[in-house]
Amino acid sequence: MSGRVIKNMLTILFLFAVMLFVANCEQTFEPLKENDRYFFSIYGYLDATADTQWVRVMPIQEQLYPDGEFPEVTVTLEHLESGEKAVMNDSLFYFGHDIYARNYWSTMPLESAETYRLTAEKTDGNASHATVTLPEDYPAPIIDTREVVLVDVDDGLVDVQSIYIVTPQNSDPRVVSVPNVQSTSSASDGGYEVSISQGTDQRYIDRQITGPYSFYIRQIYVAVAGPDWVDFSVIDDRVIELPDGVSNVNSGLGYLAGIVSKTVPFRSCFDDERRLTPCPTEPRLRNY
Amino acid sequence: MAILFLLLSLSFSTIIHQAARTTAVTDNAIEQSSIQGIVSDHYSGRPLEGANIVLHELASPDPDRGTSSDRNGFYRITNIEPGSYELVISYIGYITHRDTLRLEPGEHLQKSVGLEPDDLQLDELIIELPGGAARREVGRQRVQPADLGRVPTPSVSGDLVSYLQVLPGVVATGDRGGQLFIRGGTPSENMAFVDGMMIYQPFHVLGFFSAFPEDLIAGADFYAGGFGAKYSGRISSVLDVQMRDGNRNDTEASASLSPFLGEVVAEGPIRQGRSSWIASARRSLIEETSPSFLKKEQPLRFESQYVKVTRFEEDHTRCSATAMRTYDRGSLDYESDYHVKWSNYLLGGRCLHLPEAMDMLLDMNVNLSYMSNATNDRGMDFYSRIMRVHTDFNITQFIRDIRFDYGFFVHMKYFNYSMQELFHAFQDDKSSMQGAGTYLEATLAPGGRVQIHPGAAFSIYPQDYAPSLEPRVRATWAPFGRETEQVTAAMGLYRQSLSGISDMRDAGSAFVAWMPSPEGEPRSRAIHALLGWQQTLFPGLQWSLEGYYKRLHHLPVAVWNTTAQFTTELSRANGHVYGGDLRLEYRRGHLYMLAGYGYTLTEYEASQDHFNIWFGEPIQRYHPPHDRRHQINVLSSLEAGSFTFSARYQYGTGMPFTRPLGFDAIQDFSTTLTHYPFGAPQNPVVELPDVRSLYGRPRVIMDRPYDGRLPAYHRLDISAERSFRLTSGLLRIQAGAVNTTNYDNFFYYDVYTQRRVDQISFVPYISMKLEYR
Structure with missing residues (x-):
């Protein structure tokens, strides 16, 4: 190799060495921002x-x-x-x-x-x-003979669920809760009315259960929230x-x-004078 | 609509042609003549750009007339007094062509010439070719195959994408993913062509390689901004690659092998001297070789196949048919199950014609481009497909000394995408878009020192958008009357009707969903302004400085929300980019050096409905994740006998990322079961969340976007190559190393898992290439 080529190579090597020296400094990296706002x-x-x-x-x-x-x-x-x-x-x-x-x-x-x-x-x-x-506190809901749930509160009803016992073919029974708060309307004499449609609820259950199954409605759960x-x-x-x-x-x-919250069986209860009355509350069924 | 545009363009053509005829008649009246033709390589038929054409009038003291050939090798000299002339056509590395002509009054002579290579000059040819990285012609940078070979690449041959990454203003997010950000523009805002065919994702998943290896390309025009009226439909940059024609005289072949790649290229005549073919097949090998030589699996795979058939006419025009396929698949985060894959299919035909009876050069293209793109992420699948059927006619014509480039295009695009997005509704759609457009650009040279290229592009998508007129102008000024010292400038309006949606919150994502800009919303728009100075200080040493500003409007960006992972929900951002490139290049003898510094500042400004609640102000300004502020590149190459040494050093400041405050799981009090990816109960409770049965929805607790920066990036690649002449060919053996200093460069940081993903560490390699001739 000629002296000129060697000189060129040395020049290149020197330039690269200078650059590496300048740039090759370790830098700190903090992936998370300091959080003193949310614990x-x-x-x-x-x-x-x-x-x-x-x-x-x-x-x-x-x-x-x-x-x-x-x-x-x-x-x-x-x-x-x-x-x-x-x-x-x-x-x-x-x-x-x-x-x-x-x-x-x-x-x-x-x-x-x-x-x-x-x-x-x-x-x-x-x-x-x-x-x-x-x-x-408020009275337990009443299920009338039209399968309408009557909740005697002025406001704050946040959750209504119809609770089914579903038995898939070749499997153990299980609990399926179907949201029904969207079927709520205000009753003419105050409170809320929730229409339970088991046909509509079944379409919801269809999405949860694979294959044939039998089912029946067992409870109604309602929840009223605070101010x-x-x-x-x-x-x-x-x-x-x-x-x-x-x-x-x-x-x-x-x-x-x-x-x-209140959980009642899905049935109509009557007092001695054959008037609709809240059924006794009972523990909510769960799958746990 | 297509007919409308055909008529419009024909009207264009007719007007200019009529003007040319009128001019010709006027010229005839004063008995002036013209000469035009194509300059090409006699052996290969390759058009020679930048050849000098000088017309010297015999027995006259008048100064010589001259011009240079364009990208198609086309030249034309007009307004010539009848008489006897010596025509001299020269090009570095070729034997000068001399011819004596007699031009009759009013004669329009066609003179195409094939220059013979000069073996004595060949050694100097590579280093002395016109152009260079520090030399730009009104925004256009001409890239020669030899430029690619100087960049150390873990394969014997160079590659266009490795070269582009040497240029200031070109930012790659890392050594994988195939994404290039050019002067603040995103990959989907870049336009790439192969022989006139659009290719949507030309870069391979492994960042050293693209569909454009050194062996296959004839050259490329790269516009980092300020491109002319011929190109419409993108708002950031243009890469226009011309592929090499096969050898029309002899059969040749080469095969190369490295731990990264295997490649075979073969070419030869179909009909001796009249037509040729060239075919190539490449396939990555790193997936197979990495467990043994890197001790760590690199799940990246790509391959490409390419074939081109060319027919050469006696008048030096030609027609070609090209087909290309690329396939990429890989996991950008090697430790995750997430992977991305994409394919390009291109098929097209191109004809360059110089009709005897007409004083115009015709460039015609018909092609089909298809790209499919798919990914999976934590069990969610996305895909996006786009097909484009396109035809265009491009005409070059002169009226007196004014050159006109004009043409029209018609295309159909078909989209098909499907996004199954976490926490959001499943989206899929099929749609199509018809478009047509035309353009006109003139080249004026008033006074000799100034060259101005005013022009405009006009496009229409009748079912989707209002018509778009995009005026543009480019100019050069040689204040001292020397080509070696020039001021360059460009300005223009650009619109983009396609949205390439990628979730830029996650730099590890290379998935791009192509879709039309949402109905009723304006297209993305950019205004570019460039101003530069370039100067040759002394033979071999040149430098350039170019400043630029881009104003951006209506960019599609992913909505800023706290939901973890990919989102295709769009918001719109405005923004601006400004910066400058400084380049110093030395090319003399056997030494080549290029040093470049790039400064880019990219800032977006986005407004979303809830920013006011989140940040207390409705608009957020942020630097997007490709905002690499400073960049230094140094490339050198030295030839010493049969050895060639190359080194490339890259340095870039860290890119933005969002630093979260932390993470939690949000419990939903109002929505439905489908929002819960994990822990969904057997009995769904949808209104009041039961914390015993629901995990909740993962949430990133984010503050302002992109408020952190990754560490700086730097990498030194080196290579040494030796050539051995064999009886019937050449053997080239190269040894080199990637990331020689073994620096731990971030590829990206996964904020969700607190895990860094690094780029390739120190990788030594040996590769070889056998060329048969």
Whole structure:
């Protein structure tokens, strides 16, 4: 090789070496933004008629799907009027696909029309809390002879479900709850009327059950929410998804509702004078 | 509609032709003549762009008349006084053609010439060809096959996509995915042609390779912006590739092999000297070789097949038929199940004709382009298919000294896409779009120092959009009267009727759904303005500086929401891009060096209904994920005897990504079961969520978009090649390395799983190529 070629090669090597020296500095990389705004995600509802309250309380995660490793958290349910407190118990739930979540439960009795505060606190003192007022109690719903459910409340009816026992062919019976809140209308003398159409409900069940099955309607479940209920049905989905779109959790995310629910058998009950009357409430059937 | 445009264009043609005839009559009145023809390589028939044509009047002291040939090798000199002339046609690396002519009054002589290669000059040819990376002709950069060979590529031959990534302003998101962002434009805003056929995704999934290897291309015109009226339908850039014709005299073949790629090319005459064929087949090998030589599987595969048949006419015009297929499949995140695949099918015919009886050059194309594109992501399947049937006529004609380029096109596009989107309704659609258009561009050279190319493109999609008139102008000015020192400028309006939707929230996604811009919404629009200076400091050393500004309107962007994963829900953004390219190029003897610095700032401005609630203000300004602000590229190549050494260094500042605050699962109080991908209960509770049976909907807790930046990127690739002459050919052996410094470059960061996906680490390779002649 000629001296000129060697000189050219040395020039190139020098230039590359300088560039590598300048550029080859390690840089820090922070994938997550520092989060001092939201500590917990709290979802669920408190139900004055339930024996046990179940609420999802999760620290804000550093990855999309939690792996089951959760930090130590203290969750407290407090009756604001009396100051009575209960520390809620944690329970790990598995949802398949290596996805876990932690729910908290308490058997502390709740009273309708009372206000409760749920507080979730980490060991470093960072805490989120949600305050919710339960609705007034109301009479159990009546199922009239037209298969119309009559709910005697002025407002706040948020959920109506007809609960079926469905028995697929060659399988065990199971419970299927069919939403019916969309069939609700205001009754002429106050309250709500919900028309139950088993034909319509069957189309819903068809989507849940594969193959032939037999079914019958067993219960009616209704829920009335408290005064701070947000009517989600009129809010844009994207707004609901926003961190602060709809939330009653301070220093956190989520929504905690307060309800009073009633579950009655799907039949008409009459008093001694053959007038329609609420049937006695009973525990709601579930598949757990 | 097609008939309407045919009539319109014929009217165009008639007007210009009539004007030309009138001019000819006027010329005849004063007995002036003209000469035109095509300059090509005598051996291969390849048109020679930039050949010098000089007409020297014998026995006259008048200065010589001259011009240079265009991309088709076409030249024309008008307003010639009758008399005797010496015609001199020269081109570097070829024996100069000299001819004595006698032009009669009013004669319009056709003189096409095939230049003989000059073996004595061949060694210098590669380095001394006109053009170069620092030399642009009003926005157009001419890329020669030799340019590609200088870039270290893990295969013996170079590739166009590797070369393009050396240029400032061209940004690749990484070494896989086949996505190029040019001066702030997104891949779907780039237009690419192969011999006049549109190709929707020309770059392979492995970022070193494309459908345009060095062995197959005759050249390419690359416009990073400010392109002329001939090109309409995209708002960012144009890559117009001309593929090489097969050898019409001898049969040749080559085969190459590297750990990344295997390739076979063969060519030869069909009828000696009159027609030829060339065929190529390439297939990636990295999927098979990576477990052993990289110790890590690289699930990337691509292949392409190409065949071209050309018939050469005696007047140096030609017709060709071309077919091409490409296929790509890969997982951009090697550890995930997600994969993307795409295919291109192209079929077309092209004729370049210089009719004896007409003073015009005709370029005619009929072709079909089809692309299918599919991906899966966490069990969701998407696909998008587009087919385009197209024909165009392009005419070059002179009226006195003014050159007119004009033409028209008619095409039909068919779309078919299906998106099964997480948390949203299933979408699929079939539609078609008819379009037609015409263009006119003139080339004026008032005073000799200034050359202006005013023009306009006009297109109409009668069932979809209002007619579009897009005025454009390009210009050069040689203030000192020397071609080596030029000011260049371009400005124009550009519209795009197709939307290429990709979820740019996720840089790991190479899936693009092609669909018409939504009905009732305006097309994407851009205004480009370029101003540059280029200068040859001394023979071999040239530099250029070009600044640009693009104003962007109605860009389709994915809606900004908290839902994890791909969305085809669209919002519209406006934006602007500005920046500058600085290039310094040395080409002398056996040494080549190119250093480039690019600065680009891309900013979008989007408005969505809920931004006010989310951010407290209705409009968000952000830098999209391809906003690489600074870029440095250095390329060098040195020939030393039978050795060739090449090195390429790239540096780029980090690209934006969104830094989430964290993640949670949202429980829905108002919607239906289908929104829950996991934990759906056997008995759906749809109004009040039961946290014991529902996991909820995964949510990314995001603040402002793209407020973080990935670390800077840099990579050094090197190669050394040695050639061995064999009895009947040449053996080339190359050794090299990709990412020689083994720097951990991000490909992208998966914010959902907190996992970084890196580009290829240090990869040494040896490749070889056997050429049979």
